[in-house]
Amino acid sequence: MSYESNHILDKLPKHLKQYIKAQIYNDYTPINQAVWRYVMRKNVDYLSKVAHTSYLDGLKKTGISIEEIPNMYGMNRILQEIGWAAVAVDGFIPPSAFMEFQAYNVLVIASDIRQLEHIEYTPAPDIIHEGAGHAPIIANPEYAEYLRRFGEIGCKAISSGKDYELYEAVRHLSIIKEASGIDQKEIDKAEKQVEDLQKNMGKPSEMALIRNLHWWTVEYGLIGTPENPKIYGAGLLSSIGESAWCMTDKVIKLKYSIEAAHTSFDITQPQPQLFTTPDFAFLSQVLEEFANTMALRTGGLDGLKKLIESKALGTVELSTGLQISGVFTNVITYKRKPAYIQTTGNTALSYREKELVGHSTKHHADGFGSPIGKLKGINLAIEDMSPRDLKAYNIYETEIVSLEFEGGVKVEGKIITGTRNLKGEIVLITLDNCTVTHEDKILFKPEWGLYNMAIGEQIVSAFNGPADLNSFNLISHSIIEETIKPKQSQAKLQLEQLYKQVRDFREGTNTTISRNKVFQEVKNNHPIDWLLSVELYELARASNDNAFANEITAHLENVKQNNPKVGHLIDDGLELVDKSMVAQ
Numbered sequence: 086m087s088y089e090s091n092h093i094l095d096k097l098p099k100h101l102k103q104y105i106k107a108q109i110y111n112d113y114t115p116i117n118q119a120v121w122r123y124v125m126r127k128n129v130d131y132l133s134k135v136a137h138t139s140y141l142d143g144l145k146k147t148g149i150s151i152e153e154i155p156n157m158y159g160m161n162r163i164l165q166e167i168g169w170a171a172v173a174v175d176g177f178i179p180p181s182a183f184m185e186f187q188a189y190n191v192l193v194i195a196s197d198i199r200q201l202e203h204i205e206y207t208p209a210p211d212i213i214h215e216g217a218g219h220a221p222i223i224a225n226p227e228y229a230e231y232l233r234r235f236g237e238i239g240c241k242a243i244s245s246g247k248d249y250e251l252y253e254a255v256r257h258l259s260i261i262k263e264a265s266g267i268d269q270k271e272i273d274k275a276e277k278q279v280e281d282l283q284k285n286m287g288k289p290s291e292m293a294l295i296r297n298l299h300w301w302t303v304e305y306g307l308i309g310t311p312e313n314p315k316i317y318g319a320g321l322l323s324s325i326g327e328s329a330w331c332m333t334d335k336v337i338k339l340k341y342s343i344e345a346a347h348t349s350f351d352i353t354q355p356q357p358q359l360f361t362t363p364d365f366a367f368l369s370q371v372l373e374e375f376a377n378t379m380a381l382r383t384g385g386l387d388g389l390k391k392l393i394e395s396k397a398l399g400t401v402e403l404s405t406g407l408q409i410s411g412v413f414t415n416v417i418t419y420k421r422k423p424a425y426i427q428t429t430g431n432t433a434l435s436y437r438e439k440e441l442v443g444h445s446t447k448h449h450a451d452g453f454g455s456p457i458g459k460l461k462g463i464n465l466a467i468e469d470m471s472p473r474d475l476k477a478y479n480i481y482e483t484e485i486v487s488l489e490f491e492g493g494v495k496v497e498g499k500i501i502t503g504t505r506n507l508k509g510e511i512v513l514i515t516l517d518n519c520t521v522t523h524e525d526k527i528l529f530k531p532e533w534g535l536y537n538m539a540i541g542e543q544i545v546s547a548f549n550g551p552a553d554l555n556s557f558n559l560i561s562h563s564i565i566e567e568t569i570k571p572k573q574s575q576a577k578l579q580l581e582q583l584y585k586q587v588r589d590f591r592e593g594t595n596t597t598i599s600r601n602k603v604f605q606e607v608k609n610n611h612p613i614d615w616l617l618s619v620e621l622y623e624l625a626r627a628s629n630d631n632a633f634a635n636e637i638t639a640h641l642e643n644v645k646q647n648n649p650k651v652g653h654l655i656d657d658g659l660e661l662v663d664k665s666m667v668a669q
Contacts, residue, residue, distance in 0.1 A: 089158050093170035097189055100559030104182055108157040108173040108196045115584035117198045118153055119616050124204060124213055125151040126661055127325045135332055137308050137317040139228065143221025154198065155216050164192070169223055176210055177256040180296055181244065181549060187236025190229075192219055201616060204654065205326035209259035218319025219303075227365040228317070235299065235372055241381045241548035242291035243391045243399060251282045255352060283349065291379050291391065292549075294346040298375060301345040302368055307331070307361040311338035314361045325657075327355055341367065343374050380547035386423050388547030389416055400435075400552045401426065403541025405468045407512040408435040408552035409453060417492060417523055419458070423544060424492020425523060427454040433556035434513065434537070436506055440553040441513070444537070454521070454528055455539035456494040466542040468510045480514070494523045496538055498531070514538045580611050587620050600624055601633065608640055615644050615651050619658035626666050 129151060132140055148163035149155050160171050172186070173196035186193045195210035207214075223229045258275040261267045289297075305321055307314035314332075321328045330336065337358035345360050362368050380388030384402070392399040392413040400410040411428030418424055432453040434444035459466050465474060479486050481500060488496045498519030503511045519536035521529035529536050551557050573581070583603050589595040604621050607614055618637050625634035638659065645652040 091161055091165055091170055093190055098554045101186055103560050104174050104178050105172045106175050110156055113154050114581050115588050116201055116581055119584055120201050120204055121154045122152055124325055127657055130661055135316055137315045139225035140221050143224035146224040147220045167224055179252060180292055181240050184236040184239035187232050188240055190233055206324045214323040218323035222317055231365055231368045238376045239295050242295045243380055243395050243549050244292040245290040246396055248290055248292050254279045254282055297348055298346050300350045301360045305356055305359055307359050311361045314338055330355055331359055343371050346375055384544040384546045389423055389544055392547050399549050401544045402546040404543050404545050405510050405512040405541045406436050406506050407539050407541055410551040410556060419492030423457045425456050425494050428452045435552035438552050440556050456490045458491050458542055461489045461491050467540050496521050511540050584617055615655050623662045626662055
């Protein structure tokens with residue numbers, strides 16, 4: 086096991102555990118720690134004014150320190166107290182898996198951290214975004230329940246083949262944009278691929294729509310009123326650039342509604358508009374409104390067609406509660422209703438999310454097909470028939486029957502047995518020497534063995550994934566492209582050592598180092614680095630060494646002139662130090 090488990094993580098199904106990777110804490114470098122500290126100090130200073138009150142409270146409750154990158158094991162011990170846990174993963178994982186983790190009250194955290202060059206924003210998920218953005222807000226019970234419920238509903242959303250293609254393209258872009266030394270042409274090519282895919286997705290799938298809701302709430306949500314909003318979305322809470330940008334008049338503030346599901350987003354750009362919810366309870370209200378539009382709740386022919394188009398493992402639930410899980414490939418329709426449904430390959434039958442004995446993928450390895458609906462000329466559905474009705478229509482053990490359904494499907498054979506649900510309704514009839522036809526087409530032959538006919542007048546639900554998680558081998562995840570670790574040159578290693586010396590001095594583990602000597606080395610050998618000089622300025626101010634502080638600010642002015650892009654970062658860092666000195 087690559088992680089330390091607890092009673093919450095123990096409940097995770099095996100197919101989710103395959104995404105978990107170890108957080109190797111010693112891999113975080115001194116520069117990584119300095120980046121975390123700078124961002125967190127800046128965030129807490131600014132967000133204390135513009136974030137929802139749950140943010141600062143949540144930082145304390147979840148044990149997230151400003152001074153150092155959180156250790157997942159320590160976070161888990163504290164998160165357990167509010168009924169949650171956290172796991173480390175490698176960058177983006179498939180959206181359905183991400184949401185399913187949430188359904189189990191598990192926060193997914195990309196354990197890598199952005200590079201100093203991308204300190205304000207990274208398109209790649211990192212521990213600043215996940216740990217400092219998501220974790221604090223889940224300490225709010227209303228929001229935590231929204232997140233859990235979102236995961237529960239979201240993982241049932243049906244995807245399209247293009248969704249997975251876009252996921253892979255976005256993952257690739259996020260990896261190379263965060264990596265160092267990547268040719269700009271390669272980044273441009275990857276950005277164009279994402280842009281082209283987004284423009285040619287066709288009609289958005291349920292997963293695409295619910296991902297939009299996730300983006301405009303969990304990632305980029307505002308709370309309050311459009312005139313006086315506060316921040317709660319993790320993408321904003323973890324971006325020192327965008328958290329300030331979003332509060333300007335340049336970003337349109339809209340009232341949150343289900344329309345957000347139809348508003349797309351671009352992960353590579355600051356958002357031109359954001360949505361404001363009046364409170365966390367309203368988020369759940371909109372979520373339920375959206376869920377009412379999903380095949381999960383509407384079922385029917387449209388739901389089945391969504392599964393067929395997805396070409397992925399899914400489930401339909403019939404009106405008797407019988408659940409058929411597999412890859413749906415065909416449907417025969419009658420009056421805009423499904424008359425016959427067909428899967429290809431491994432299929433399992435379940436009732437109330439529990440596989441029926443004798444109906445595993447081993448028993449239905451070559452697919453499953455069954456008529457749906459009422460018998461021709463009979464108003465009473467089979468599931469509604471009493472024992473007396475069944476006998477009257479010859480639907481009885483050992484009887485040879487010829488059943489014709491309204492959609493034109495005929496089932497002829499000898500009834501062997503029937504399987505009933507807890508209400509006593511028949512959900513499945515097994516026949517021997519059976520032939521199933523539709524017009525001139527043979528759908529099942531006697532030589533194929535026993536025929537299992539599903540009973541159900543209609544499809545009441547259709548959703549992504551199997552009914553019983555144990556019915557299928559879902560451990561098939563393979564990461565095509567891993568996040569790229571930055572290469573450490575000799576000069577970078579020397580700079581890391583200087584960062585370590587300053588950190589050790591500040592924390593009191595080694596106070597014998599010469600801060601002036603460290604500064605001269607930075608100034609002479611690493612002239613473009615700015616963050617370590619800001620940290621040295623903090624130490625100079627703390628020891629009232631004004632001459633040293635002035636020397637550092639003079640050097641930083643030169644850095645700003647040579648690289649204006651970091652000017653505001655330097656100014657913000659110095660201002661934070663000066664503020665903290667006044668506060669003391």
